[in-house]
Amino acid sequence: TKRIGILTSGGDAQGMNAAVRSIVRYSIQRGLEPFLIYDGYSGLVQGGSKIVQAKWSDVSGFLTHGGTLIGTARCLEFREKEGRRIGAKTLIKNGISSLVVIGGDGSLTGADVLRAEWPEHIDALLESGEITAQEARENRHLMIAGMVGSIDNDLASTDVTIGANSALTRICESVDALQTTAASHHRAFVVEVMGRHCGWLALSAAICTGADYLFIPEDPPKSGEWEDKLCEALKNSRDRGKKTSLVIVAEGATDSELNSIKADRIKEILSERLKYDTRVTILGHVQRGGSPTFIDRYLGTVQGAEAVEAIIRATPHTPSQVIGLLENRITTQPLQQAIELTRSVAERINTKDFKGALNLRSSSFAS
Numbered sequence: 322t323k324r325i326g327i328l329t330s331g332g333d334a335q336g337m338n339a340a341v342r343s344i345v346r347y348s349i350q351r352g353l354e355p356f357l358i359y360d361g362y363s364g365l366v367q368g369g370s371k372i373v374q375a376k377w378s379d380v381s382g383f384l385t386h387g388g389t390l391i392g393t394a395r396c397l398e399f400r401e402k403e404g405r406r407i408g409a410k411t412l413i414k415n416g417i418s419s420l421v422v423i424g425g426d427g428s429l430t431g432a433d434v435l436r437a438e439w440p441e442h443i444d445a446l447l448e449s450g451e452i453t454a455q456e457a458r459e460n461r462h463l464m465i466a467g468m469v470g471s472i473d474n475d476l477a478s479t480d481v482t483i484g485a486n487s488a489l490t491r492i493c494e495s496v497d498a499l500q501t502t503a504a505s506h507h508r509a510f511v512v513e514v515m516g517r518h519c520g521w522l523a524l525s526a527a528i529c530t531g532a533d534y535l536f537i538p539e540d541p542p543k544s545g546e547w548e549d550k551l552c553e554a555l556k557n558s559r560d561r562g563k564k565t566s567l568v569i570v571a572e573g574a575t576d577s578e579l580n581s582i583k584a585d586r587i588k589e590i591l592s593e594r595l596k597y598d599t600r601v602t603i604l605g606h607v608q609r610g611g612s613p614t615f616i617d618r619y620l621g622t623v624q625g626a627e628a629v630e631a632i633i634r635a636t637p638h639t640p641s642q643v644i645g646l647l648e649n650r651i652t653t654q655p656l657q658q659a660i661e662l663t664r665s666v667a668e669r670i671n672t673k674d675f676k677g678a679l680n681l682r683s684s685s686f687a688s
């Protein structure tokens with residue numbers, strides 16, 4: 322029987338549990354044996370009780386839970402080759418040579434690195450006597466399927482990542498709640514949302530809450546000029562009768578000289594120049610909290626089934642795969658390609674001459 326290891330890694334995202342449940346149950350139905358690996362790559366390095374065979378009933382109730390019930394971690398050892406060698410040994414000792422990893426681009430890169438090194442680890446473990454010749458033979462090839470769990474929606478090759486819809490829903494609910502008090506007091510609110518490199522959450526939130534101004538990493542405003550433009554836009558909208566002002570800023574927003582644009586700085590400008598009663602709200606981990614929306618439950622479930630199918634289809638020559646959603650269809654693509662595309666976009670964004678990958682203008686949000 323083929324054994325499948327399942328782990329969640331990196332930042333938690335709503336819908337990861339739906340994915341774990343789906344992989345466990347679908348793989349049982351397809352005649353495979355699923356194993357839960359607790360606490361991401363740390364569990365792989367630690368082995369022992371962190372690896373547990375999963376029965377159908379072990380994942381009951383998972384569908385509606387946010388976060389990840391099998392735990393996640395940022396594991397420094399796994400970034401080193403020696404850590405990955407120990408991880409390989411854990412898998413081989415448990416007879417697991419297929420792995421579904423649910424995480425962001427770092428986690429998926431880690432899985433792909435492990436796969437690339439796999440033959441080397443097998444040889445080294447065999448030579449040192451840590452595994453037997455039979456274990457080496459039976460686990461000669463490692464199959465990887467990645468699922469993108471990330472609230473940031475920051476991986477190329479999928480229209481939406483698992484968790485992004487729930488986080489956006491949470492942001493909209495929170496901003497709606499702020500608007501009530503903002504309107505009562507004629508206040509301005511500056512809301513910081515997650516997104517160090519990717520402004521998808523901030524951009525979508527600005528559209529969905531009718532924000533007056535937006536700062537995202539992909540569209541850095543001109544250094545020394547944005548302050549005036551911000552004030553002008555907010556003043557115009559008050560002149561037209563609006564009683565409140567709302568500015569959304571992604572945590573990784575910068576100006577064209579790569580100076581951070583922080584919520585407190587925006588507050589200072591609005592308070593000093595426009596004399597607005599301005600408050601800052603940093604939504605923080607609330608964005609990851611609560612139960613997943615139907616979209617993330619659905620994505621986790623159908624993509625989980627596809628991940629198992631991708632493992633079943635894989636031959637020793639199939640590269641690591643990543644499951645996505647493009648134009649409403651579930652897709653399976655080479656993982657490395659998706660990561661390279663993501664990196665090349667991210668590198669462009671982090672340069673001074675970047676002109677705006679999405680061709681957006683923050684000021685166009687002024688209502």
Ligand code: ATP
Nearest residue numbers: 331332362395396399400424425426427428431471
């Ligand atoms: P998030 O979107 O929340 O940042 P992520 O998966 O990108 O999620 P990371 O912290 O980058 O989060 O990665 C999670 C773990 O994956 C790391 O702690 C490390 O164990 C492993 N990992 C990341 N990058 C690599 C790499 N290049 N090589 C090996 N392992 C890696």
